[in-house]
Amino acid sequence: MSSFEEMFLEGVPYQCDACGGRMLYKGGGSYECMECGETALDDFGKVKEFLDQNGGTQPMTVIAENTGVSIAVLNQLLKDGRLQIPPGCKVYLRCEKCGCVIRSGRYCTKCELDMLREIKQLMVEEKRQRAKEEIKGTVVRRTGAKMRFADKDHL
Numbered sequence: 001m002s003s004f005e006e007m008f009l010e011g012v013p014y015q016c017d018a019c020g021g022r023m024l025y026k027g028g029g030s031y032e033c034m035e036c037g038e039t040a041l042d043d044f045g046k047v048k049e050f051l052d053q054n055g056g057t058q059p060m061t062v063i064a065e066n067t068g069v070s071i072a073v074l075n076q077l078l079k080d081g082r083l084q085i086p087p088g089c090k091v092y093l094r095c096e097k098c099g100c101v102i103r104s105g106r107y108c109t110k111c112e113l114d115m116l117r118e119i120k121q122l123m124v125e126e127k128r129q130r131a132k133e134e135i136k137g138t139v140v141r142r143t144g145a146k147m148r149f150a151d152k153d154h155l
Ligand SMILES: [Zn+2]
Pocket: 016, 017, 018, 019, 020, 021, 033, 034, 035, 036, 037, 038
């Protein structure tokens, strides 16, 4: 049986329906596309919107029918008559870099790729810098070894 968290995550809009862009969590169960501004709701947002529009005392079956949210998720969201995400539930994971909604980890795929590229760039620059310093200094004394090193880099 899947947990509330898993069921809830199923309904979280990670990608924009209109353009496939990344969704940014705006609070209150609503999300906005970072590319085109399209908005979407997760299960929490859908139930909240429905209750805001129709009054807070709707039978669970009516809410489920109108929002498409499963009874199991509703049960958790409406526990004790309150609409809330259970405490300790990591349903709103956000990318630490750009703030968009992610399923796991600390960064979204795009930021992860960006960072990888940056790290690679840094490594290349560091290598270049080290090579420069070596040419200025040690290379004079240990020409043989350095030559072998340089050759290996070119292969
Ligand atoms: Zn979009």
